[in-house]
Amino acid sequence: MILRFLSSVILLCVVMSAHATLNIEIVGAGEHQIPISIVPFSGEGKLAQSISAVIASDLKRSGLFRPVDAAGRAPHEPQDVKFADWAGVDALAIGSVVVGEDGRVDVKFRLFDTLKQTELTGQAVSAKSDQIRAIAHHIADMIYEKFTGDAGVFSTRIAYINREGKTNRLVVADSDGYGEQTVLSLNDSIMSPAWSPDGSHLAYVTFEQGHAVTYVQSLLMRQRMVLAAFPGSNSAPAWSPDGKQLAIVLTRDGSSQIYLIRPDGTNLKRITFSDAIDTEPSFSPDGQFLLFTSDRGGSAQIYRMPVDGGYAERLTFEGTNNFSPRYSPDGKGFVFMHSDGKQFLIATQDFQTRQMQILTDVGWEKKPSFAPNGKLVLFATEAQGRGILATVSSDGRVKQKMIPQHGDIREPTWGPFLK
Amino acid sequence: MMKKLIMSVLLVNLLAACASEKPKEVAPEPAASSTAAPAVAPAAAQEAAPAVAPAAAVADELNDAGNALLSARSAYFPFDVDVVQAADKPMVQAHGEYLGKHAERKVTVEGNCDERGSSEYNLGLGNRRANNVKKMLVLSGAKAAQVKTVSFGEEKPKAIGHDEAAWSQNRRADLNYGK
Numbered sequence: 225m226i227l228r229f230l231s232s233v234i235l236l237c238v239v240m241s242a243h244a245t246l247n248i249e250i251v252g253a254g255e256h257q258i259p260i261s262i263v264p265f266s267g268e269g270k271l272a273q274s275i276s277a278v279i280a281s282d283l284k285r286s287g288l289f290r291p292v293d294a295a296g297r298a299p300h301e302p303q304d305v306k307f308a309d310w311a312g313v314d315a316l317a318i319g320s321v322v323v324g325e326d327g328r329v330d331v332k333f334r335l336f337d338t339l340k341q342t343e344l345t346g347q348a349v350s351a352k353s354d355q356i357r358a359i360a361h362h363i364a365d366m367i368y369e370k371f372t373g374d375a376g377v378f379s380t381r382i383a384y385i386n387r388e389g390k391t392n393r394l395v396v397a398d399s400d401g402y403g404e405q406t407v408l409s410l411n412d413s414i415m416s417p418a419w420s421p422d423g424s425h426l427a428y429v430t431f432e433q434g435h436a437v438t439y440v441q442s443l444l445m446r447q448r449m450v451l452a453a454f455p456g457s458n459s460a461p462a463w464s465p466d467g468k469q470l471a472i473v474l475t476r477d478g479s480s481q482i483y484l485i486r487p488d489g490t491n492l493k494r495i496t497f498s499d500a501i502d503t504e505p506s507f508s509p510d511g512q513f514l515l516f517t518s519d520r521g522g523s524a525q526i527y528r529m530p531v532d533g534g535y536a537e538r539l540t541f542e543g544t545n546n547f548s549p550r551y552s553p554d555g556k557g558f559v560f561m562h563s564d565g566k567q568f569l570i571a572t573q574d575f576q577t578r579q580m581q582i583l584t585d586v587g588w589e590k591k592p593s594f595a596p597n598g599k600l601v602l603f604a605t606e607a608q609g610r611g612i613l614a615t616v617s618s619d620g621r622v623k624q625k626m627i628p629q630h631g632d633i634r635e636p637t638w639g640p641f642l643k
Numbered sequence: 644m645m646k647k648l649i650m651s652v653l654l655v656n657l658l659a660a661c662a663s664e665k666p667k668e669v670a671p672e673p674a675a676s677s678t679a680a681p682a683v684a685p686a687a688a689q690e691a692a693p694a695v696a697p698a699a700a701v702a703d704e705l706n707d708a709g710n711a712l713l714s715a716r717s718a719y720f721p722f723d724v725d726v727v728q729a730a731d732k733p734m735v736q737a738h739g740e741y742l743g744k745h746a747e748r749k750v751t752v753e754g755n756c757d758e759r760g761s762s763e764y765n766l767g768l769g770n771r772r773a774n775n776v777k778k779m780l781v782l783s784g785a786k787a788a789q790v791k792t793v794s795f796g797e798e799k800p801k802a803i804g805h806d807e808a809a810w811s812q813n814r815r816a817d818l819n820y821g822k
Contacts, residue, residue: 413798415762435793436766457770457794460763473763475794478774480767501767517764524723524764545723547761561761568759588805590761635762 247627248401254287254621258371260315261292265331266300267321271356275321275331278360279367282378282400285615286368286599287622289315302334302343310338317367329353333363335370344370357402375641377595382602383407383417383426384613384636386628393631394428396443399595399638401613401626407441408448418461418470419639425487427451427461427470438472440487451489462505462514463487464531471495471505471514471531482516484531495533506550506558507531515539515549515558526560539573542580546571548591552618553598559583559618561590570603570616583620593638594618602638705741705748705820712737718776720814722759725771727779727816735776738818739783746786752776753817754794755801757810762797769794769816776816 260283262276283289292313299305300320310316319333334346345366349359358379365376377399386393386404394408394417408414412431419426427440436457441448452458456475463470470487473480480503482496496502500520507514511531518527521538524545529536539558540546544565549558552572562571562580567587573580583601592603598618605614607625611632615624708714718731727735742748754769754776773792780790802809 413795415766415796415798431795431798436796456792457766459766473767475767475770479771501764501771503763503767504761517761519764524760545760547764563760 247625247629248281248285249625249627250285250622251624252287252617252622253290254617254619257288257290258315259290259292259313260317260367260371261294261297261310261313262317263294263298263300263319265319265321265333266298267323270323271321271329271353273356273360275319275356275360275363276317278357278400279317279364282361282364282376283367285400285622285624286376287617288368288372305336307336307338307341314339315367315371317363319363323353327353329356329359331359331363333366335367357398361398361400374599375597377597377600377638377641380596380641381423381639382613382636383419383639384604385414385417385634386631387611387634388631394426396426396639401628407443407446415635416460417635417637418463419637420463420487421465421467421640423640423642427463429459429461440470449489451487452485452492460503460505462507464507465509465511471507473503473505482514495531496529496536504548508551509553509555515551517547517549526558539575539578540580550593552594553596559592559594559601561592570601572601572618581620583616583618584614584623589614591635591637593636595638596641600638602636604634604636703745705745710737713741716818718772718816719811720772720816722757722810722814723768724814725768725775727775732779735779736783739780739785741784742780742786742789743784746789748820749789749791750780750785751791751793751819751821752780753799753819754792754796755799755813755815755817756797757813758797758800758805759810760797766794766796766798769796772814772816776818 262280264276268275280291284291297309299318316336316338322330328350330350332348335344337344351359361378364378368376380399381396382399383396386395390411392410392414393406394414395404396407397404410430410432415429417426417428425440425442429436429438436459437453438451438458438461439448440451452472454474454476458474460473461470469484472483472485474483479499480501481494482502482505484493484495498520500518502516502518504517505514513528514531515526515528517524524547525538526540526546526549527536527538543562545563547561549560551558557572557574559572562569568589569582570584570589570592571580571582586605589603589605592601594601600615600617602615604611607627611634613626613633613636704710705713712734715734718727718735752773754773756765756769773794777790777792781787800813802812
């Protein structure tokens, strides 16, 4: 019995790595863009992927950098850098790649401030040849942090559902949509993936048992367990910041209500008591409050309540409905899906000013989540008749679409910083 | 620790397996009844009846394609509404009366939504649609134990498309007597 159960789990969790090519479109620019030249690294022509191109693409996507072509100038070592040659840029990155006989790749990188004419940082990294993109994302994070003072998110990962025909795949990918890895593949719907705070587990919802059941799966061990399979729907998992409990939504007592539960499925405790739909809980970064969607006032709106229970305060009043709240990483506001009855748009709202800012304009945008540095928002939208990934900078200035070659993308969620 | 985890996984799975066990089938149904058209035109259904209803099943009025109310299996809802509409009440009540007379029969009410709104809110809305149909079935004679409910939210659209033509088909509660 145990064996049979385990083997069925293993079958479900077959990992496939798809090297899907994406079509990436970027629109808009930040207010103050830093012009930077990333000189093609010496030796990178031997790699399947150009490191300098991935770094440039990462930085451009942030909206805060403007990559400037090196125009044939090709210093690779510090002594080759002549600052007089780089008057048009504020920053210069150079580097080299050596592929060893064992297939390992040694990458050296240096970053210069061309105005102050000084070296800001540098690093030497040795990795396997399939880690090229990871190295490039790491270097882009270093550059981003040096010039903006904020942590970079290029090395973080995202999760989403890719639906193709009847097949639904739960996928984890790099934040730029590359490096897809299939965590779970089913012929039933998968919904609402949620990252544990340390990035080691995903909670998610599937219909493989005929109704919505919530699972927790380890990304390292691939082992998964049922978190909640009560009669009715078991959905909308959200992890507390300390990872010690999740908020989930159950209909076992009638309408959708929010409960707390430990990651091992014990200590279930109901915390909302309405006859309305209370769903989509999101923990505040300090773990003290929950945002959630409720139609207790007659239309779906966003509310905030203490995790211990108590008074739920309505926060949204604009448009006809508001859904899918997620706290910003600094806890000062939240992102959500705003509707005027016709369109569904991504918006943010500040707790103090209570001002809503609409960030998108297409009208079919769902399921927003913040990057862990709070500077970008990931969401699902449509292009060419298919569900795609998109990001928008949290000031609304820079928008990016990531269009995969196959399938409909749904339910994206941005993962945490990996420590 | 590991053992404990596996045991708890097993326990939860066993419980889940019990909870989701399908009711035993009583009588096979002709294929026609499970593909009831959304708008039931009695005239058309009567024409089809002699061709599809096998002689053995005629005794069960559920399988009588000539019965416009019982051969319909779907209730439709306006946007963000979960109350059974006046147009569908006679159909739902007829099924409630049928279940009252056939204690051996069981039905699952499946709540569905269009794709507008969030997927989680729609899962909740589909649950309420299914529950409201169940309430009306029980008020009309069914025993609560005969009626299961499930919500598919916006996950199982019948019609694909970002327009009212598709959405109106997808805001639906289906009565599923099993296959």
